[in-house]
Amino acid sequence: MTMEAYKYEDGSISYPGHPRGPGGAEPVETIDLSEYTGEVVTWTTSMATPPGVREPNTLAIVEFEIEGETVRAIGQATTDEIETGDEVEPVYVDELREPGAGIREPESQDWDGYRFEPV
Amino acid sequence: MERVAIIGASMTQFGQREGEWILDLLAEAGLECLTDAGVDAAEVEHLYVSNMASGEFEGQTGVPNALAHDLDAMPAYTQRVDQTSSSGGAGIYAAWQSVASGASDMTLLVGGEKMTHRTTGEATDVIASLTHPAEYKTGVTLPSFAGLTARHYLERFDAPRESLAKVAVKNHKNGVDNPKAQFQKEIDMETALESPIVADPLRLYDFCPITDGSAALMLCPEEVAQEYTDDYVVISGIDGATDTHVVHERDDPTIMGGVVESGTGAYEMSGYGPDDIDVAELHDMFTILEFLQMEGLGFAEQGEAWQLVEEGYTERDTGELPINTSGGLKSKGHPLGASGVAQGVEIYEQLMGEAGPRQVEADVGLACNVGGFGNCVITTIMEAAR
Numbered sequence: 001m002t003m004e005a006y007k008y009e010d011g012s013i014s015y016p017g018h019p020r021g022p023g024g025a026e027p028v029e030t031i032d033l034s035e036y037t038g039e040v041v042t043w044t045t046s047m048a049t050p051p052g053v054r055e056p057n058t059l060a061i062v063e064f065e066i067e068g069e070t071v072r073a074i075g076q077a078t079t080d081e082i083e084t085g086d087e088v089e090p091v092y093v094d095e096l097r098e099p100g101a102g103i104r105e106p107e108s109q110d111w112d113g114y115r116f117e118p119v
Numbered sequence: 120m121e122r123v124a125i126i127g128a129s130m131t132q133f134g135q136r137e138g139e140w141i142l143d144l145l146a147e148a149g150l151e152c153l154t155d156a157g158v159d160a161a162e163v164e165h166l167y168v169s170n171m172a173s174g175e176f177e178g179q180t181g182v183p184n185a186l187a188h189d190l191d192a193m194p195a196y197t198q199r200v201d202q203t204s205s206s207g208g209a210g211i212y213a214a215w216q217s218v219a220s221g222a223s224d225m226t227l228l229v230g231g232e233k234m235t236h237r238t239t240g241e242a243t244d245v246i247a248s249l250t251h252p253a254e255y256k257t258g259v260t261l262p263s264f265a266g267l268t269a270r271h272y273l274e275r276f277d278a279p280r281e282s283l284a285k286v287a288v289k290n291h292k293n294g295v296d297n298p299k300a301q302f303q304k305e306i307d308m309e310t311a312l313e314s315p316i317v318a319d320p321l322r323l324y325d326f327c328p329i330t331d332g333s334a335a336l337m338l339c340p341e342e343v344a345q346e347y348t349d350d351y352v353v354i355s356g357i358d359g360a361t362d363t364h365v366v367h368e369r370d371d372p373t374i375m376g377g378v379v380e381s382g383t384g385a386y387e388m389s390g391y392g393p394d395d396i397d398v399a400e401l402h403d404m405f406t407i408l409e410f411l412q413m414e415g416l417g418f419a420e421q422g423e424a425w426q427l428v429e430e431g432y433t434e435r436d437t438g439e440l441p442i443n444t445s446g447g448l449k450s451k452g453h454p455l456g457a458s459g460v461a462q463g464v465e466i467y468e469q470l471m472g473e474a475g476p477r478q479v480e481a482d483v484g485l486a487c488n489v490g491g492f493g494n495c496v497i498t499t500i501m502e503a504a505r
Contacts, residue, residue: 044266
């Protein structure tokens with residue numbers, strides 16, 4: 001498992017990846033964001049979560065800077081004690097929410113991933 | 120291109136409609152709209168149904184054909200319009216296209232959703248299923264996006280938390296005079312600011328409720344409208360646009376690109392600008408969205424909408440630009456597929472002078488309907504035919 005972002009031919013990076021990037025640029029390589037640390041842009045603690053999701057669920061949008069390009073990602077936080085501007089690192093979790101408890105077909109996507117932990 | 124008129128409008132009671140299901144709600148609004156317009160069902164050539172998720176909520180699909188049968192509108196062409204929360208606005212756009220193109224001389228649009236039989240968690244999950252797999256697995260909900268964005272807005276623009284509560288207080292106050300609203304109850308600042316946290320920093324009163332309901336509009340070419348009535352409303356400008364599916368990929372979390380793009384298109388088509396708008400219905404599914412739409416539509420500079428709300432600029436009876444005279448999604452309720460249509464109903468009633476105690480002075484009105492968290496947006500500008 002990696003936290004796979006795409007780098008496009010124009011140099012931009014996105015997480016998650018898409019078949020085409022900005023301006024129709026094609027992806028040229030993948031970057032594993034779990035090898036980097038990032039900065040919390042904003043966060044929330046959700047107190048009303050859907051079936052199969054931990055409650056409360058603290059989420060953050062994190063910005064990574066990689067070779068002069070920035071890329072953002074959303075993820076769960078490992079703690080409720082998080083602030084805007086905190087430096088965080090992705091840590092692997094084998095199940096972010098319970099597959100099949102919600103409406104999404106369990107086989108249609110991955111359920112493991114990364115949480116953000118303050119460094 | 121035909122100039123498109125609206126000659127009838129209806130809205131069911133919004134709220135918890137126990138024992139009534141999607142087909143009941145759609146038929147109620149559809150029949151009332153036919154009566155309001157003075158049109159026979161047999162005259163309807165196109166019938167559009169705005170609905171996000173009747174299959175997921177209720178296990179009932181094929182609703183447009185079912186409605187055509189219930190209204191005895193066969194052989195009208197039917198189509199379902201799903202654009203998540205902006206299904207209603209997208210329905211107005213589809214109905215406008217059907218008339219403007221000359222394909223239909225009489226188009227009935229009915230939007231509706233049946234939601235309250237589900238738990239809050241289940242309904243939230245149906246709505247959150249619009250997210251990308253990378254978002255969905257984090258358990259993010261639409262209210263969570265609102266919490267993330269509201270924190271960023273408040274921190275970046277040094278806006279007070281109270282300014283968001285003022286949106287809720289204003290829209291609840293407006294809802295008191297709307298007998299079809301889910302909540303007809305004023306709230307004070309203290310109630311809003313001390314209500315339970317839902318997605319920090321946002322609390323219960325920053326969010327719209329889960330709602331059952333339906334609304335409808337009748338559209339036709341202006342020359343056909345004149346055969347039915349002297350008083351009608353014209354769609355002067357309309358446009359729809361998308362923004363990124365993945366919310367965090369937007370360059371600036373406080374700019375809703377779909378609002379900006381659809382607003383620009385609607386202004387251009389109508390020949391009007393933000394200063395010409397007399398009344399607006401904005402998609403206040405979350406209080407923060409009222410700020411972002413005010414800024415995206417040019418009613419306020421970026422980061423300054425909160426100041427206008429604090430100054431009372433958007434108040435119904437005393438403000439320069441009354442926003443959400445219906446009570447908005449906040450107090451009127453948000454039956455997903457019905458909401459954009461109901462926004463159109465409110466603007467129609469305001470322009471026709473039929474809004475009763477909610478009436479404001481208005482010749483030109485705007486409705487902005489937002490799907491996802493700004494993922495899809497429709498902006499419609501209407502004016503009274505005089």
